[in-house]
Structures are given as structure tokens and as C-alpha cells.
Amino acid sequence: MSRHLSLIFKNSLRNKRRSVLTILSIAVSLCLLGVLMALYHSFFHSEAPEEQALRLIVRNRVSLANPLPLSYKQRIAGVNGVKDVMVFQWFGGTYKDARDPANFFARFAVDPEKLSTNFPEYKMSEDQWKAFLSEQTACIVGRKTAARHNMRPGMRVVLAGDIFPVKLQLTVRGIYDADRDNENMFFHFKYLNESLSQGQMDHVGTFSVRLERVEDAGMVAKAIDDMFRNAPLQTKTETEKAFELSFIAFLGNVKAFLLLICGAVTFTILLVAGNTMAMSVRERVREVGILKTLGYTPGAVMGLLMGESVAMSILGGGIGLGLAYGLCAVLRESPSMFTDMSRITVPPPVALIAMGVAAAIGILSCVVPAYNASRRPIVEALRFTD
Amino acid sequence: MKIPLTYNLRNLTVRKTTTVMTALGIALTVAVLLSVAALVQGLRTSLQASAHPLHVLVTRKGSTAELNSITTPEQFQTVKAKPGIAKNAQGEPRVSQELITVVVLESPENPAGINITVRGLTAVGMAMREDARLVEGRMFRTGQREIVVGRGIAERYPMARMGRKIEFGRGYWEVVGVVDAGRSAASSEMFVDLNQLAADQGRQSALSSILVRAADQVSMQALMNELSSDRGLNLDAQAEKAYYEAQTSSAAPIQIVGTFVAVIMAIGSSFAAMNTMYAAVARRAAEIGTLRVLGFSRLGILTSFFIESLLLSLLGGLLGCLLVLPLNNMQTAIGSFVTFSEISFQFEITPQIMMVGLLFSLIMGATGGLFPAGSAARKQILVALRQG
Numbered sequence: 001m002s003r004h005l006s007l008i009f010k011n012s013l014r015n016k017r018r019s020v021l022t023i024l025s026i027a028v029s030l031c032l033l034g035v036l037m038a039l040y041h042s043f044f045h046s047e048a049p050e051e052q053a054l055r056l057i058v059r060n061r062v063s064l065a066n067p068l069p070l071s072y073k074q075r076i077a078g079v080n081g082v083k084d085v086m087v088f089q090w091f092g093g094t095y096k097d098a099r100d101p102a103n104f105f106a107r108f109a110v111d112p113e114k115l116s117t118n119f120p121e122y123k124m125s126e127d128q129w130k131a132f133l134s135e136q137t138a139c140i141v142g143r144k145t146a147a148r149h150n151m152r153p154g155m156r157v158v159l160a161g162d163i164f165p166v167k168l169q170l171t172v173r174g175i176y177d178a179d180r181d182n183e184n185m186f187f188h189f190k191y192l193n194e195s196l197s198q199g200q201m202d203h204v205g206t207f208s209v210r211l212e213r214v215e216d217a218g219m220v221a222k223a224i225d226d227m228f229r230n231a232p233l234q235t236k237t238e239t240e241k242a243f244e245l246s247f248i249a250f251l252g253n254v255k256a257f258l259l260l261i262c263g264a265v266t267f268t269i270l271l272v273a274g275n276t277m278a279m280s281v282r283e284r285v286r287e288v289g290i291l292k293t294l295g296y297t298p299g300a301v302m303g304l305l306m307g308e309s310v311a312m313s314i315l316g317g318g319i320g321l322g323l324a325y326g327l328c329a330v331l332r333e334s335p336s337m338f339t340d341m342s343r344i345t346v347p348p349p350v351a352l353i354a355m356g357v358a359a360a361i362g363i364l365s366c367v368v369p370a371y372n373a374s375r376r377p378i379v380e381a382l383r384f385t386d
Numbered sequence: 387m388k389i390p391l392t393y394n395l396r397n398l399t400v401r402k403t404t405t406v407m408t409a410l411g412i413a414l415t416v417a418v419l420l421s422v423a424a425l426v427q428g429l430r431t432s433l434q435a436s437a438h439p440l441h442v443l444v445t446r447k448g449s450t451a452e453l454n455s456i457t458t459p460e461q462f463q464t465v466k467a468k469p470g471i472a473k474n475a476q477g478e479p480r481v482s483q484e485l486i487t488v489v490v491l492e493s494p495e496n497p498a499g500i501n502i503t504v505r506g507l508t509a510v511g512m513a514m515r516e517d518a519r520l521v522e523g524r525m526f527r528t529g530q531r532e533i534v535v536g537r538g539i540a541e542r543y544p545m546a547r548m549g550r551k552i553e554f555g556r557g558y559w560e561v562v563g564v565v566d567a568g569r570s571a572a573s574s575e576m577f578v579d580l581n582q583l584a585a586d587q588g589r590q591s592a593l594s595s596i597l598v599r600a601a602d603q604v605s606m607q608a609l610m611n612e613l614s615s616d617r618g619l620n621l622d623a624q625a626e627k628a629y630y631e632a633q634t635s636s637a638a639p640i641q642i643v644g645t646f647v648a649v650i651m652a653i654g655s656s657f658a659a660m661n662t663m664y665a666a667v668a669r670r671a672a673e674i675g676t677l678r679v680l681g682f683s684r685l686g687i688l689t690s691f692f693i694e695s696l697l698l699s700l701l702g703g704l705l706g707c708l709l710v711l712p713l714n715n716m717q718t719a720i721g722s723f724v725t726f727s728e729i730s731f732q733f734e735i736t737p738q739i740m741m742v743g744l745l746f747s748l749i750m751g752a753t754g755g756l757f758p759a760g761s762a763a764r765k766q767i768l769v770a771l772r773q774g
Binding site: 017018021022024025026028029031032036061062063064065066160161162163165199232242246249250251252253257261264265267268269271272274275276278279 | 407410414415417448454487489496500554591657728
């Protein structure tokens with residue numbers, strides 16, 4: 001066996017340039033495949049983290065653009081299984097120059113005293129929480145956004161509203177840390193509400209509901225929607241994860257888009273690898289004749305050729321996966337619209353699938369030329385000229 | 387002396403499988419780039435078609451979209467009285483105050499539902515959308531809970547077909563007509579009577595935006611200045627064209643991802659092209675030697691192999707263009723983060739897009755072909771003749 005391995009190794013070194021090019025092109029494509037699958041996984045397959053699974057989002061059934069009355073908060077809080085309800089108002093608006101996408105980060109008006117209970121994953125020092133609560137114009141920002149815009153406690157931040165015709169003068173009072181989405185800004189809903197005209201006052205886009213137990217999610221969501229079934233403004237309650245997914249659906253058919261591209265990428269690698277293997281096998285037909293003269297069975301010859309192909313594509317796949325990990329790290333650091341993007345990584349199942357694809361490509365790309373070469377009669381093989 | 391092009395063409399046809407496989411790899415790469423480009427182009431065309439060159443969109447100062455604009459009936463009266471506004475046959479100014487809201491429609495494709503714009507307007511406003519032709523049924527009547535839907539909506543959402551009833555606000559709205567507005571945004575909107583919608587939403591005194599038709603290009607600029615600078619009004623006026631152009635950014639995420647994928651795939655495909663060309667050079671070593679003996683220069687050999695690589699990639703580029711052709715005019719939709727609702731449009735493949743695809747494939751061919759061609763040109767005559 002080890003004899004064969006060294007033969008396989010020597011064979012793949014014979015045309016170094018070709019092997020390197022093949023491995024590189026497989027690596028590049030598999031890196032892409034890895035990142036795309038990681039993206040797909042983080043959007044559609046990842047389980048909500050425990051804290052997130054405990055949260056529901058309540059919004060107007062008609063659409064996000066239609067608000068709900070603030071008074072719904074009390075009624076939702078009374079539903080069985082609800083631990084707490086917090087106003088969770090998307091502010092939008094612009095910070096500095098809106099035309100620069102780097103200035104985009106999510107801004108929410110919330111009930112500050114409930115933020116730490118509804119979002120226990122946000123970590124901040126006791127003092128900063130206190131400072132945030134005690135001042136109506138205080139705001140806190142996530143570590144990532146704070147770093148990007150050089151925000152420090154005590155700094156003044158002006159937000160110009162677009163949905164709301166107001167200009168908010170806020171002071172940064174804290175920088176929070178979180179495993180995911182440490183990019184948001186939170187400030188007092190009361191401050192926003194009191195700046196609004198009669199028409200817009202006391203209306204809320206979304207409420208964030210914290211559950212007692214994860215298992216109750218479906219039941220509580222139904223209970224809330226049922227409660228407002230006959231009210232003039234009906235609600236739609238869903239898990240926070242589902243709510244985030246509805247934004248991705250908004251971008252178009254992302255699922256099909258990703259799958260289609262993954263398919264195209266895989267097929268392209270198959271073509272590339274198949275082409276190279278066909279070339280390298282064709283060059284070696286005479287050699288195959290010699291091997292068979294020496295007593296190698298067609299099966300052994302085929303194994304040798306396939307082994308080389310699989311070894312190369314697995315090596316390419318390994319390099320590709322390494323690149324994919326690196327690329328995901330870059331993606332995690334760049335500003336993104338979706339919280340799922342901020343913790344994207346190549347999870348083990350995706351890595352496994354990618355390596356499986358690499359191995360399959362090694363086998364598929366070689367099976368036809370290897371079979372033909374190994375079945376060629378010795379005399380014909382020895383006479384073969386390319 | 388130049389090596390004739392037929393030499394390269396024949397070489398490509400000798401190794402059919404290799405040629406086709408390499409070209410197909412390039413073709414798929416080009417296809418990914420082109421499908422994204424066709425999507426963005428379709429969106430751009432649709433948005434451009436949506437804007438009338440003489441239309442001015444008036445919104446509350448600071449709001450970025452019709453949806454979050456608020457204007458009052460009093461402001462409407464003031465706007466109507468401004469100079470430079472076109473008049474209709476009855477002598478009324480062509481100004482339309484509208485109420486925009488969004489509703490969620492479910493479709494088999496998206497069972498969770500997607501936001502669709504509902505626009506409340508008057509007969510004057512409907513008449514200002516001259517490209518919207520009624521293709522089925524009739525217009526909504528004033529004072530009735532009736533709704534007219536854009537053709538794109540009727541086609542994609544079974545629940546919004548003729549005769550069906552859509553539920554939103556305080557009850558049901560009967561679909562009484564379908565309008566076709568070509569590629570413009572009106573094809574993906576629904577229209578109802580302004581007063582009915584305002585009453586339904588309790589927004590009689592807080593309507594959305596005001597659309598104004600200027601008399602001509604010259605008065606349009608003056609009108610926009612006049613509206614924006616009127617402190618009492620506190621409104622913003624912009625050309626409808628500029629408003630729609632800004633929404634092209636909705637396709638940015640898909641455009642970024644798609645382009646990124648295409649570029650990475652292109653790197654892989656160039657490696658493949660390089661492999662194929664190196665193999666071609668190796669296989670034809672004796673041939674190269676012969677060509678040199680016959681008096682062809684090193685530069686001639688270099689050019690010839692380089693051109694062969696370009697031809698190979700061009701074939702891939704053409705195949706890629708063919709692959710995306712079925713996408714042309716295919717209906718699709720994307721959410722706009724400006725209007726918070728869906729814009730439906732068609733993929734559009736233009737000659738320019740195809741040119742970009744071919745250029746892209748040629749770049750792959752050039753990067754893949756340069757080094758092998760160089761190595762072919764560097765071959766020593768005697769060594770080359772002995773090889774192969």
C-alpha cells in the first residue's frame with residue numbers, strides 16, 4: 001500500500017505546474033463554495049442562540065411600516081408565558097452623511113430599563129448601565145460600531161430622523177459587548193416619543209417580548225395574535241429568528257440564488273478537475289501499458305489514477321476551506337445589514353460537505369479517463385501516441 | 387510573418403473535449419456575472435421607466451421615501467397654487483396628493499408574504515400615470531372599497547386576481563381591474579380611492595406625498611426651488627427621476643455577492659485555461675519547433691498561442707451569453723429598503739451586458755494564456771523538435 005502511495009505522490013509531482021494549477025483552481029472554487037454554504041447555513045439552518053430563542057417580535061399584521069398603539073404593551077404583558085415586553089422601535093435616520101454606507105448601523109428606541117433583561121447577552125459595566133438609565137438623552141452603542149466611529153462615553157451623537165421628523169441629540173453613556181450583533185445603538189423611547197407630534201406619538205413599530213420558557217413560543221405568539229384578532233390593528237407575532245429571515249426574503253429569493261450559485265461553482269470545479277485528469281491520464285497511456293506488463297491489474301491501475309486525482313482534490317479542498325475560514329473572518333468584521341453575518345463561520349457540517357464535494361470531484365473527474373486507460377489492451381496502450 | 391488564425395481554430399477543434407470543458411467552465415463564470423448584471427439592469431430600467439421627466443415628488447422635509455412622508459390637505463392647496471404646474475383639459479392643475487401604505491400579500495413562492503405598495507389617489511393622479519393602461523376590468527369608483535392592481539401583482543399573487551377580495555385595514559377590497567404599466571413601478575403597485583384609504587387608515591389629515599407635473603423643463607427647476615425653499619410649507623421637492631434612481635441601491639447586496647462570486651470563479655477559470663494552454667503548448671512542442679524552422683518568429687508564436695487562448699475564452703464567453711439568454715424578460719422582484727415594499731421587474735439582457743460578459747471572458751483568456759504563450763515562444767528549436 002505504501003508503495004502505491006509513494007507512486008501516487010511521485011506521479012502528481014511529475015507535472016508540478018499542472019498539479020499546482022489544478023489544486024489552486026479547486027482551492028479557489030471550494031473556498032467560494034465554503035463561504036456560500038456558510039452563508040446559507042447561517043441564514044437558514046442555524047439554531048437561534050438560547051437568548052434569542054426566548055424572544056418574540058410583535059408587529060402590525062399589515063406591514064412593518066404600519067405602527068401599533070403603545071397601549072398594546074400592557075395588554076401583551078398580561079399574556080400567560082410572557083415575562084416582559086419592551087418597546088423596540090426602529091429609528092432609521094441618518095448619522096453624519098447617509099450616502100456613505102459606513103455610516104449605517106441600526107438604531108433602536110427602547111425601554112432602557114428592560115434592555116438588560118430582554119437582551120441579557122448585552123454585557124456592560126454596572127456604572128454604564130446606571131448612566132444609561134438615569135439620563136433621558138443617553139444612548140449606548142455596540143463595541144464594533146463604537147470602534148468604527150470612534151465613539152467614547154461622553155461623546156455627543158446627532159441623529160437626523162427620516163421616518164420620524166426629529167433631530168435627536170444623544171450622549172454616549174456606554175459601550176456594550178455581545179457575541180452577536182454588537183453593532184446597534186439603543187436610546188430611550190421616551191425621548192423619541194416626547195419629541196414627536198400628536199399624530200405620530202404613542203405608536204410603536206415592534207415590541208420585543210421575552211418568554212418565560214422557550215417551549216411556549218408558539219403558544220404565546222398565537223395567544224397574542226388572537227387577543228388582537230378583532231381589534232382595528234391586528235398583530236403578527238413571530239420568533240426573532242423568523243423576523244430576521246423575513247428581511248432576507250425581502251432581498252429576493254436568496255435561497256434559490258445561493259443554491260444556484262453553489263451549483264454553478266461545483267459544476268465548474270468538476271469541469272476543471274475532469275479536464276486536467278483527462279489530460280494527465282492521456283499523457284500516461286503508454287505508461288499504463290508498462291505497468292500492466294509488469295503485472296498490475298486493471299483495478300490496481302485504476303486505483304493509482306483515482307488515488308492521485310482524489311489526493312489532489314482533497315488537498316485543494318483543504319486549502320480552499322482554510323481560505324474560506326479566513327474570508328469568513330473578514331466578513332465578520334465588515335459592516336453588515338444582517339446580524340447573522342456578524343458571526344458567520346464555516347461550521348463543521350459545512351466543512352464536512354465541502355470536503356465531501358472535493359472527494360466526489362476527485363472521483364468523478366477521473367473515473368471515465370481512468371477506466372478507459374486501465375481497460376486498454378497492453379499492446380494498444382504501448383503503441384499509443386498522444 | 388503571422389501565423390494564420392485558421393491554425394488556432396483547427397487546433398481548438400482537434401481537442402474537442404478539452405476545449406469544450408475549458409470553455410464551459412468559463413461560460414458558467416460569465417453566466418453568473420451576467421445574471422447579476424441582468425438583474426441590476428432590469429431593476430434600473432424598471433425604475434427609470436417609472437419616472438416621468440416632468441414629475442416632481444414633494445415629501446415632508448427629512449423623509450427619504452413616499453412611505454414615511456406626511457403632508458396635510460392645507461399643504462396640498464398651497465402646492466396646487468404654485469406657478470409652473472401643468473394643467474389638464476379641464477384646466478385643473480395636475481397635482482396629486484397620495485396616501486401610500488403597504489400590505490402583505492402571500493404567494494406560493496413566499497408563503498410568509500411580501501410587502502406590496504397600496505396607493506390611494508384621485509382620478510387626477512391616475513391620469514398622471516399615462517403609461518398605465520387598463521387591461522382588464524375597470525377603474526375603481528370613488529367612494530367604493532375597490533382596488534386596481536398592477537399586472538405584475540396580478541400575475542404573481544393569486545389572491546390579487548380579478549374578482550378576488552383582498553383584506554387589509556378595516557375590511558375587504560374587491561379587485562375590479564388590472565393595469566399594465568409596462569416595466570414601470572406602477573405594475574407592482576395597487577391603486578385605491580384616496581378618500582376611502584385615508585378614512586380606512588384614519589389619516590385624512592396626514593397623507594403621504596404630493597406628485598406634481600411641471601409645465602415644462604424650465605419651470606420644473608423653478609418649481610422645485612420654490613417648493614423646497616418655502617419655509618411655511620416645510621417640504622422637499624425632488625425630480626421623480628432622482629427619487630427612483632436612488633432605489634437602484636436595493637439590488638446592491640445581490641450585486642456585491644454576485645460580482646464577488648464571479649470574480650473568484652474567474653480566478654479558478656483562468657487557472658483552468660492556463661492548464662489547458664500549457665497542455666496545448668507541451669503537446670505541440672515539435673510543431674512549435676517546426677514553425678520556428680519555417681521562419682516564424684518568437685513573437686509570432688507568442689501571439690498565436692495568446693490568440694488561441696483568447697479564442698478559447700471567447701467561445702466560453704459566447705456560451706455564457708447563450709446560457710443567460712433564457713433569463714431575459716423573466717419576472718422577478720426585489721424588496722426596496724426605500725419604500726419598504728416590493729418592486730417587481732424583469733431581467734434584462736442588453737447588448738452592453740453581453741459585451742461586458744465577453745470582455746470578462748477575454749480577461750480570463752488573457753491571464754490564462756499569457757504564461758503558456760510565453761513558454762511556447764521561449765522554446766529552443768532543437769529541444770522543441772526532439773520533444774513529443
